[in-house]
Amino acid sequence: MPEGLRPVIVSVEDEPASSWFSRSWPAVLMVAAVLIGLALSTLAGRAPAPPPAPTPAPWPGTVSTVMPAANALTSRRALLILLPGARPDYLHTYITDGTMHNLALLAAGGVVPEYVTPVEPAVTNLNLECLVRGSRPRLSGLFSGAELPALFTAPAVWAWDGQSGPADAALFWPDTEPGGAGADIFVTLADGSSAVEGPDAQPLHTSPAGLALALTDALGQPPALPSPSASGGDFVERLYRRLDWQARAAAWVWSSDSPRTMVIVFDALALAAEAGLLHGEDAYDPLTRAVYRRLDGALGTLFSVVDMAQTATAVGTTNGLLSYQRVLNLEAVLRDGAPAVPPDAVRIVAAGGTAFLSIHLPADSAPAVQTAYVEGVQKALEGAAAGDQPALRRVAAGDAARQMGWADAGAGDFWVQAAPGVVLRAGDPSGEHRAWWEEAGVADGYASDLPEMRGFFVLAGPGITPYGLVGPISLLDIAPTLGALLQMPIPDSVQGRPLREWMNAN
Numbered sequence: 224m225p226e227g228l229r230p231v232i233v234s235v236e237d238e239p240a241s242s243w244f245s246r247s248w249p250a251v252l253m254v255a256a257v258l259i260g261l262a263l264s265t266l267a268g269r270a271p272a273p274p275p276a277p278t279p280a281p282w283p284g285t286v287s288t289v290m291p292a293a294n295a296l297t298s299r300r301a302l303l304i305l306l307p308g309a310r311p312d313y314l315h316t317y318i319t320d321g322t323m324h325n326l327a328l329l330a331a332g333g334v335v336p337e338y339v340t341p342v343e344p345a346v347t348n349l350n351l352e353c354l355v356r357g358s359r360p361r362l363s364g365l366f367s368g369a370e371l372p373a374l375f376t377a378p379a380v381w382a383w384d385g386q387s388g389p390a391d392a393a394l395f396w397p398d399t400e401p402g403g404a405g406a407d408i409f410v411t412l413a414d415g416s417s418a419v420e421g422p423d424a425q426p427l428h429t430s431p432a433g434l435a436l437a438l439t440d441a442l443g444q445p446p447a448l449p450s451p452s453a454s455g456g457d458f459v460e461r462l463y464r465r466l467d468w469q470a471r472a473a474a475w476v477w478s479s480d481s482p483r484t485m486v487i488v489f490d491a492l493a494l495a496a497e498a499g500l501l502h503g504e505d506a507y508d509p510l511t512r513a514v515y516r517r518l519d520g521a522l523g524t525l526f527s528v529v530d531m532a533q534t535a536t537a538v539g540t541t542n543g544l545l546s547y548q549r550v551l552n553l554e555a556v557l558r559d560g561a562p563a564v565p566p567d568a569v570r571i572v573a574a575g576g577t578a579f580l581s582i583h584l585p586a587d588s589a590p591a592v593q594t595a596y597v598e599g600v601q602k603a604l605e606g607a608a609a610g611d612q613p614a615l616r617r618v619a620a621g622d623a624a625r626q627m628g629w630a631d632a633g634a635g636d637f638w639v640q641a642a643p644g645v646v647l648r649a650g651d652p653s654g655e656h657r658a659w660w661e662e663a664g665v666a667d668g669y670a671s672d673l674p675e676m677r678g679f680f681v682l683a684g685p686g687i688t689p690y691g692l693v694g695p696i697s698l699l700d701i702a703p704t705l706g707a708l709l710q711m712p713i714p715d716s717v718q719g720r721p722l723r724e725w726m727n728a729n
Contacts, residue, residue, distance in 0.1 A: 333683025
């Protein structure tokens with residue numbers, strides 16, 4: 224048992240049936256208390272007092288807690304565990320019924336927002352970046368692949384020590400394997416010594432020299448990503464082996480290198496969704512439930528080495544995924560709707576339900592020609608359809624695109640978002656150049672105000688009052704809250720706010 228934890232007897236079960244009065248008397252008493260308070264305030268000739276901190280709402284089940292009985296007001300360490308591809312409604316269900324036993328233990332000792340509002344656009348990769356920085360993206364430039372770039376100037380949560388660079392932190396990002404190109408392990412220890420491992424590794428993906436070798440010496444070679452062509456059973460088995468290795472590697476780094484802050488991304492659900500294995504709507508589909516249960520086992524592996532009396536912990540997903548039934552080919556939309564625009568003059572980067580289009584014409588093109596091309600593209604996009612239904616919910620260009628957070632968006636830049644049920648692509652993989660076709664799957668990138676795109680988080684640890692179920696929050700609030708618990712200075716670039724109403728110190 225990790226240091227700082229107390230023995231608990233754990234049970235997670237549905238509440239028995241009860242009468243209306245037994246279910247409702249707490250609410251009745253609360254309303255009565257509020258009315259009495261207002262009456263007394265009126266008689267005294269003064270305005271009612273401001274509302275107190277969030278009123279605890281009981282979780283719909285009986286759960287003992289993994290948290291210590293007496294929490295300190297601040298934390299010494301912070302752990303942020305991300306679960307891309309997890310559905311918030313499934314997480315609520317699995318906490319209640321015990322499928323995710325370890326997550327239920329954490330929830331019982333902390334707060335669980337009703338939902339988390341993601342950043343627009345609700346693309347998972349962008350929201351992961353926004354989460355750890357507490358700020359919206361400022362995007363510029365384009366990648367040649369099917370990924371939207373994120374060029375941030377805001378520091379991440381692990382850089383909030385006032386020094387010139389990251390310090391005393393770890394990040395596991397699931398893009399590739401440790402030590403490879405774009406390495407997914409970042410660790411900078413307190414002495415600041417670090418080295419880039421991998422020929423194409425980005426500054427975000429660095430590690431102390433020898434970390435990848437030390438990991439493989441301790442745990443063996445990490446399992447390769449499951450092949451998309453693998454059968455369903457083989458894919459899932461490889462997925463489990465990769466997840467187990469990730470959990471053990473995270474626990475190893477947490478224990479051996481003792482980073483002050485750590486971010487770990489368990490990507491099993493996202494990979495399973497991309498493979499078309501989790502596109503059903505049934506939380507009790509055997510495979511779906513098994514993957515979530517295995518993911519909870521990975522949480523347990525990491526929790527087993529975490530001293531909860533010293534660690535502020537957040538577990539959740541930045542945004543949801545939405546089922547789609549049709550695919551819109553943006554290249555065909557422009558080919559049919561704006562034939563005067565040269566195909567090689569338009570660059571398209573699509574990510575699920577959102578895409579960015581940029582028109583690049585020769586510098587000597589007449590202004591009238593450029594204006595005609597831009598107007599033609601906008602008209603084609605606004606009229607795009609997938610069969611008998613409009614395919615795009617939103618088209619933003621120029622200033623409107625800049626207001627969405629796209630830096631340097633010129634008159635020829637468009638940000639488009641698909642209607643629910645439609646996913647965007649730049650081309651037709653069949654080579655038939657279809658404008659649209661039917662296909663079932665799940666994707667991110669849709670409007671952040673859709674209920675299906677909401678995120679989910681559990682926050683617990685020293686300094687967090689265990690209120691249980693509370694109201695919704697912004698994704699941008701999580702990083703500054705962790706920073707406040709660690710007593711780190713919060714940069715001016717942070718747009719979220721520390722949720723001090725959840726903190727014991729308040």
